[in-house]
Amino acid sequence: MSLPPVPTPEALARAGLRSSATFDPATIAEIQRAAREGVYAIRGGGAKRAVPHFDDLLLLGASVSRYPLEGYRERCDTDVVLGTRHAKTPIQLDIPITIAGMSFGALSATAKEALGRGASAAGTSTTTGDGGMTPEERESSKTLIYQLLPSRYGMNPDDLRRCDAIEIVVGQGAKPGGGGILMGQKMSDRVAAMRDLPPGVDQRSACRHPDWTGPDDLEIKIEELREITDWQKPIFVKIGATRTYYDVALAVKAGADVIVLDGMQGGTAATQDIFIEHVGIPILAAIPQAVEALEELGMHREVQLVVSGGIRNGADVAKALALGADAVSIGVAALVALGDNAPALEAEYEQLGSAAGYYDAWHEGRDPAGILTQDDALAARLDPELGGRRLANYLRATTLETQTLARACGKSHVHNLEPEDLVALTIEAAAMARVPLAGTNWIPGRD
Amino acid sequence: MSSVIGQEQVVDLATGTVRALNAALHEAAVPGRWVVRNPGGAHNVAVGIDGAHDVVVDGHAGYYCAGMNQHATVRVRGSAGVGVAENMMSGTVVVEGNASQSAGATARGGLLRIDGDASARCAISLKGADVVVRGSVGHLSAFMAQRGRLLVCGDAGDALGDSLYEAHLYVAGTVAGLGADCIEKEVCEEHLAEIEELLAAASITDMDPRAFRRYGSARELYAFKVDDAGSYR
Numbered sequence: 001m002s003l004p005p006v007p008t009p010e011a012l013a014r015a016g017l018r019s020s021a022t023f024d025p026a027t028i029a030e031i032q033r034a035a036r037e038g039v040y041a042i043r044g045g046g047a048k049r050a051v052p053h054f055d056d057l058l059l060l061g062a063s064v065s066r067y068p069l070e071g072y073r074e075r076c077d078t079d080v081v082l083g084t085r086h087a088k089t090p091i092q093l094d095i096p097i098t099i100a101g102m103s104f105g106a107l108s109a110t111a112k113e114a115l116g117r118g119a120s121a122a123g124t125s126t127t128t129g130d131g132g133m134t135p136e137e138r139e140s141s142k143t144l145i146y147q148l149l150p151s152r153y154g155m156n157p158d159d160l161r162r163c164d165a166i167e168i169v170v171g172q173g174a175k176p177g178g179g180g181i182l183m184g185q186k187m188s189d190r191v192a193a194m195r196d197l198p199p200g201v202d203q204r205s206a207c208r209h210p211d212w213t214g215p216d217d218l219e220i221k222i223e224e225l226r227e228i229t230d231w232q233k234p235i236f237v238k239i240g241a242t243r244t245y246y247d248v249a250l251a252v253k254a255g256a257d258v259i260v261l262d263g264m265q266g267g268t269a270a271t272q273d274i275f276i277e278h279v280g281i282p283i284l285a286a287i288p289q290a291v292e293a294l295e296e297l298g299m300h301r302e303v304q305l306v307v308s309g310g311i312r313n314g315a316d317v318a319k320a321l322a323l324g325a326d327a328v329s330i331g332v333a334a335l336v337a338l339g340d341n342a343p344a345l346e347a348e349y350e351q352l353g354s355a356a357g358y359y360d361a362w363h364e365g366r367d368p369a370g371i372l373t374q375d376d377a378l379a380a381r382l383d384p385e386l387g388g389r390r391l392a393n394y395l396r397a398t399t400l401e402t403q404t405l406a407r408a409c410g411k412s413h414v415h416n417l418e419p420e421d422l423v424a425l426t427i428e429a430a431a432m433a434r435v436p437l438a439g440t441n442w443i444p445g446r447d
Numbered sequence: 448m449s450s451v452i453g454q455e456q457v458v459d460l461a462t463g464t465v466r467a468l469n470a471a472l473h474e475a476a477v478p479g480r481w482v483v484r485n486p487g488g489a490h491n492v493a494v495g496i497d498g499a500h501d502v503v504v505d506g507h508a509g510y511y512c513a514g515m516n517q518h519a520t521v522r523v524r525g526s527a528g529v530g531v532a533e534n535m536m537s538g539t540v541v542v543e544g545n546a547s548q549s550a551g552a553t554a555r556g557g558l559l560r561i562d563g564d565a566s567a568r569c570a571i572s573l574k575g576a577d578v579v580v581r582g583s584v585g586h587l588s589a590f591m592a593q594r595g596r597l598l599v600c601g602d603a604g605d606a607l608g609d610s611l612y613e614a615h616l617y618v619a620g621t622v623a624g625l626g627a628d629c630i631e632k633e634v635c636e637e638h639l640a641e642i643e644e645l646l647a648a649a650s651i652t653d654m655d656p657r658a659f660r661r662y663g664s665a666r667e668l669y670a671f672k673v674d675d676a677g678s679y680r
Contacts, residue, residue, distance in 0.1 A: 039671065151572070152534060152552075152553040152572060152574070155534055155553065156515070156534070156536060156555070157495055157497065157515040157517060157534075157536065160495075160515070184669075184670060195593075196555070196574040196575060196593045196594045197593055197612060197613075198612065198613060198669070200669075201612070201669040201670070202669060202670050202671050204610075204671075206572065206590075206591060210533075210549055210552040210553055210568065210571040210572045210590075211511070211529060211530035211533045211549040211552040211553075211571070212529070212530070217510070217529070220490045220491065220509075220510045220511065221510075221511070223490065223491055224490070224491045224494050224510070224511045224514050227465065227466065227469045227491045227494050227495060228469075228494050228495030228514065228515055229495070230469075230470060230473060231466075
């Protein structure tokens with residue numbers, strides 16, 4: 001299948017044809033597809049719609065009233081420690097950019113290995129996903145965070161003891177309130193065995209944990225995990241951004257060492273498009289709510305905050321840290337760094353009815369980049385060493401960008417960035433991020 | 448707090464802590480016999496054991512008793528709270544009283560025996576263990592159960608085996624209702640042998656294996672089809 005030639009918007013306009021803003025071509029195509037197939041559209045990635053984001057904020061570089069630090073000469077540290085509240089062994093990272101949870105199943109084993117290699121080379125952590133821990137990723141990851149999800153696929157106490165931190169996944173930004181999906185095409189024998197499922201089934205994981213509901217239960221569940229691992233491991237709690245102020249406060253009350261907060265731009269390997277685009281809030285709006293909850297509890301910086309959902313470059317990292325996060329997490333950007341949506345694969349994307357830069361049918365398991373697949377031949381295309389090298393390069397470049405911006409603001413550590421260093425370009429972003437509209441002292445919603 | 452009486456290590460939770468108990472169980476170089484006095488419904492008693500210990504909890508236990516058990520035998524001489532033997536890998540857990548909800552959740556191996564009744568979501572998301580309940584189980588038991596066996600000598604609540612995968616379910620009493628994609632299936636010789644094996648493992652001698660009916664997955668929802676949408680009630 002390849003895309004049919006389409007007249008350019010200019011040609012259509014010259015012919016007097018105007019598309020509807022409400023029923024635009026993509027909307028019409030989706031109605032036609034739903035009528036044809038009778039089932040919701042599933043895709044990977046995060047929200048595609050434009051929402052207020054870090055691009056709507058600007059950093060205030062130093063001038064007369066503040067002085068900057070010399071680039072490449074004066075230190076600007078980037079290290080971060082996660083899990084200092086209760087864990088005997090907090091994790092120490094060289095950079096404040098971590099790799100988000102992505103499952104073996106959604107990703108090939110070679111992709112998981114590449115993530116581990118890249119993260120380790122850059123001095124940061126990677127995270128398992130809704131499919132258990134593979135030996136490849138444990139071996140290749142210096143610091144590995146092990147997720148406890150509602151499905152509990154592959155969960156076992158040996159891996160709990162073998163990991164460096166435990167992340168209780170309550171939700172994720174792409175689908176807060178939703179469970180996982182892994183279509184049968186990706187349910188290979190190995191994936192199925194790790195998940196105790198028959199090969200080839202369309203797997204839909206539960207959205208609620210099987211043995212706890214609500215913050216009081218969560219407190220006991222966290223204590224159980226601490227007891228099993230003799231209080232060694234930091235316990236993260238990951239939430240999708242919705243009622244962030246309350247969810248963060250309750251997770252902290254339940255005993256979390258680290259809050260992982262994922263905004264609606266955060267990717268998923270597969271979920272209903274309608275879910276991705278219409279549930280949850282942008283990470284820009286969520287961070288100030290989380291920081292407010294932490295500050296009210298006297299826990300800001302004692303319980304660390306890791307944020308994700310559309311982090312692409314050092315500007316996003318610097319702005320997230322300035323708003324009060326301790327670190328960020330990346331998923332989609334890491335996959336792109338490995339080689340996802342590479343222009344070199346244009347012809348193959350076209351064969352799949354997509355195009356480089358647009359490919360998001362990650363659930364189908366036919367990823368020509370060998371990343372989002374369980375097809376052995378496709379997976380073999382990804383060289384984990386090369387992929388790891390690319391990811392490490394990207395992480396280093398992003399860290400350098402972050403340092404560049406922090407130094408410009410006069411900061412000797414990226415954690416010294418603060419809301420006072422930010423202004424907003426739009427009223428919406430100013431209201432959400434709780435920083436002034438550029439050139440004014442006005443923060444909408446504040447007296 | 449704790450003392451050695453004969454060959455038994457006795458830990459009194461009236462004066463000691465769950466942390467000290469679990470640490471001692473994890474650090475013990477060789478398997479031994481343990482008695483936990485005055486558990487008083489404490490949570491997370493005897494969790495994360497990795498060894499063939501023999502543990503008696505002399506009273507009621509709270510949440511997650513014997514969670515993620517490996518190799519040990521844990522006997523609760525009372526009732527157990529939510530998630531007893533959750534994610535058990537191996538060994539045996541016996542609850543002489545009743546069990547709260549989510550008993551044996553996601554358990555992968557070993558045997559969970561409940562002499563009384565079990566509440567809702569018993570054996571939820573079961574992944575390979577055996578669960579034998581002398582009494583009845585509540586609603587949504589064996590929800591999304593993937594592998595393993597649940598045998599109920601009494602009755603089962605509504606929505607038994609909802610969205611079931613490949614776990615085997617046997618119920619002697621009435622079933623209030625079957626969940627989506629769960630159907631009654633014929634009891635063949637191999638299934639009678641399974642029932643006999645489970646009854647023997649749980650030391651139940653007064654039940655006729657032929658009294659049990661078998662329930663399993665219709666496998667209609669393994670590949671989602673739009674015409675099945677009505678099955679998701």
